[in-house]
Amino acid sequence: MSTSCGSDGTDRSASDDDAKSGSVSPTDDGASDSGFVHPSDSLQGKIATLRSSIIYRIPYVHGTLPIGPNEEIKLYYGEQDNAHCIDLARPTEERLNRLEEACQPATFGRNQKDVLDETYRKAGKMDLSHFSTNFDPSHAGILKLVQDELLQKGNGKLTMELYKLNVTVRKGSFFKPRKDTPRGDKSFGTLVMVFPAPHEGGRFVLSKAGDEWSVDAASEIFDSDGAPRIVYIAFYGDVTHEVCEVTSGHRVTLTWNIYADSPGLADDPPIPRDMLDYDAVPKEALAALLADERLLPEGGYLAFGLRYDYPLSDLHYASTRHLKGGDAMIMRACEALGVEVSMRVLYGAASHSDLRDVLGARSDAYFMSSSRINTKSGQLDHLSEHFGYGPDVIRDAGSEPLKEYEADEAIWVTPSYTFLNRVEDTFSAYFDPSEGSHLLQIYTLY
Known part of the structure; x- marks a missing residue:
C-alpha cells in the first residue's frame, strides 16, 4: 500500500505491505x-x-542484521576531557539521553549550503569528527548485498564512507521529503542503519517516479523473541526519502555515503x-x-x-x-x-x-x-x-x-x-x- 507522512511529518499509515525485509523485485x-x-x-x-x-527493480534494498548475544557495537563521542561511550547493540535509556544531549540540531543541504530549518527537519545530529565506532557494515556483507541488488549484476565496485550520526527523539522529530546532495561524480547512494533503541513512529518513506515504499524500522529492531537487530536501508542517491514523526523513544541511525568506483x-x-x-x-x-x-x-x-x-x-x-x-x-x-x-x-x-x-x-x-x-x-x-x-x-x-x-x-x-x-x-x-x-x-x- 502507498504510505506517506503528512505535511507535519505525521505518519498517515499504520501498516505496510509493500516493503518486506530484504525485498527487491x-x-x-x-x-x-x-x-x-x-x-x-x-x-x-x-x-x-x-x-x-x-x-528496473525497486530503487532500494532493505533488511535486518541479527546482533549476537555477546556482540557490542561501541560508539565513542564527546570532547577529550568529557568522552562517553554507548553500546548501540543494547543502549540504556540513561545513555541514550546523554547521547541526545551531545547532539546538535540537524541541518540539511540546500543550494550547496547547510541549512537549519526545524519546520523541515527536526532531529539531532553528530558529525563524523565528533564520534567513532567499531561497527563496519562491510564486514556484515552489506556492501556486497547492495552491490548485487542495486547494481543489478553490474561489474562496478562500490565503496562506503561513514558520514554522520542522527538521533531523532520523542514526539515531534521528523524529516520532510528530500533527495541527498551528490558528493562528487562518484556518488551512488546512501546506506542508513537503524539501531535497536526502542521507539515508536519514525517510518522511513521512499519514493521514485510516482511509486512509494516504506520501512517501519521500529517494528523490526527486535525479533519475535526480543533479540536486538539492526535495520538497514540502502537506496540510490536520486530517491526521495523522508522520516515520519517519532512519537516516543529514541531513533538512532548511522549513515554511510555510497560511491561507485572510478570510471x-x-x-x-x-x-x-x-x-x-x-x-x-x-x-x-x-x-x-x-x-x-x-x-x-x-x-x-x-x-x-x-x-x-x-x-x-x-x-x-x-x-x-x-x-x-x-x-x-x-x-x-x-x-x-x-x-x-x-x-x-x-x-x-x-x-x-x-x-x-x-x-x-x-x-x-x-x-x-x-x-x-x-x-x-x-x-x-x-x-x-x-x-x-x-x-x-x-x-x-x-x-x-x-x-x-x-x-x-x-x-x-x-x-x-x-x-x-x-x-x-x-x-x-x-x-x-x-x-x-x-x-x-x-x-x-x-
Missing part, C-alpha cells in the same frame, strides 16, 4: 504501449520486446559470466531490432531515456560504471554488440522558452549537448546562442522535418522521463526545477 518501467500488443515480428513488436527485456579505468575486470547471462535477453532483443531493415532506413538514433539521475557535469567520460540498474543493462547490451553509444543532454522548446524561436512550439525536437550548459552564468542571453552553429538536432521518427535545421530521426525505446533525469552541477541537488528539462539520455547510433 522488478517493477514496470512505465514504457508500455497503452495495452496494445504488436505482432512480435513487426518493428513495433521488436521495439516492445527490447523495452520489456530491460529490468574509465584501463584495467577494468572482465565481465562475470552470470552478468553475461543476465544481459542475454536484452542483447538478443537489441540485435534482432538492429537487423530489421525497416528500422530507420535513412539513419538516425535509438534513444533510451535513462531511469535514474546521475551527478555528472560532463558526459564525455561517462561509462557503465556510472550507470545504475536497468540503465547499465542497456549500455552493456549496446557495447556487447559493438554499437556506438553516447550520452547526451536534451534541450527542447517545451522546457526552454528561448528555444521556441528556432524550434517553434514543438515537443518532438531537441538540441543535444554532451555537457550541461550553465544558463545562469550570464554569458548567454538566450540558450539558442549556444546552438547557433552546426548543432546536433533530433526529432521523433515520423515527425515533420524542421525548417531551420537538418534533424536526425530518433526512435524512443524507453521514454524520456522528462522531469526525472537532469544533469546538475556536481555539488548541487539532483532536482532543481529552475534548471528546466535537462535530460540525460543514451543514444545508440544506427
